[in-house]
Amino acid sequence: MARRIFHLLVTLSDVAPPVWRRVQVPGGYTLDRVHRVIQHAMGWQDCHLHSFEINGAQYGEPDPDGELLLRDELEIRLDSVVAKGARFRYTYDFGDWWEHDVVVEEVGPPEPDVRYPLCSDGASACPPEDVGGAFGYAEFLAVVADPADPRHAEMVATVGTRFDPVAFDAGRVTTLLRRLT
Template sequence: MVKTVGLPKPAANLLLLHIELKYIEPAIWRRVAVPENITLGRLHSVIQIAMGWEGGHLHEFEIAGENYGIPTPDGWGPPVNPEARKTLIKALSGRKTFRYVYDFGDGWDHRIKVEKVLPAIACPQVPYCIDGANACPPEDVGGAPGYEEFLEAIADPNHSEHEAMMEWHQDVFDPTAFDRERTNEWLKEIKV
């Protein structure tokens, strides 16, 4: 009998995910590689960084007919399965698409599709953002309709809400901006 003591466990394959924020035009999306055995809790962190969210709101995954998130101790909200230990590959149960909702008030609905399986060595780091387009909306802007109104107001100095929106956001906002290199620097913080 041959002993395999001391041999490292083979690295997990990567899943190439296409993450798109629904109901927004032009599309806000990211293409991210994650290990297939990433927990949903860690995947939440990857999505937050890749998309540009700040993480101050509740979230939930809907995968293969099951809901996953962080159960609230007081039982507020819909019941969810704990996300902390559930791996993405097990939750998928062979499915290729799933849903991630961030901020139940604004209702940022993301469609996530597994585009392909990659070998573990396919990316220079894991997780890794391969590509993307357009800036994440500001937090608490009011969902897709509020974001549309925000963009109209900041683009037109004569708009009745222009000054209020500029003061509320307190920074220049370019809806076409996306910095893949900076995103990957932030993704280095996530230990998978």
């Protein structure tokens, strides 16, 4: 079977401004590699557990204690569980519960002389880790935008620099993704 490239639209649920990425990945990638692509593309730091829900099945890193019933993502290729038009969920950080809607927009042959994975488009900065999910992120944005808020200095200090919620650079993301290969 010829190598196929999957064009994925990854959208972080329930946040404003909208955070989304368009990434292109080889269909032969295991779900573990797709996880790493999403982490880099979105801007997460891979500090928490994650899972995929595809066609009613849960995939992720197997739980040694058996509390989470996840199929091993290292054993499942993307092209074996989804096709063009498929939708699935990727959840990151079971405490903050960041849900990502993923749509397979296109499946096709690789472009000549193009290295994959790559990020072709996107919008907005990823929320900082551990801000409390979508609700906490909305509160975080309100506090960092208001220097009069008593929590302002503390919240700004958590991100280390001025946080721009609409900042996004597809070229930088592609550079990060190239480190995966």
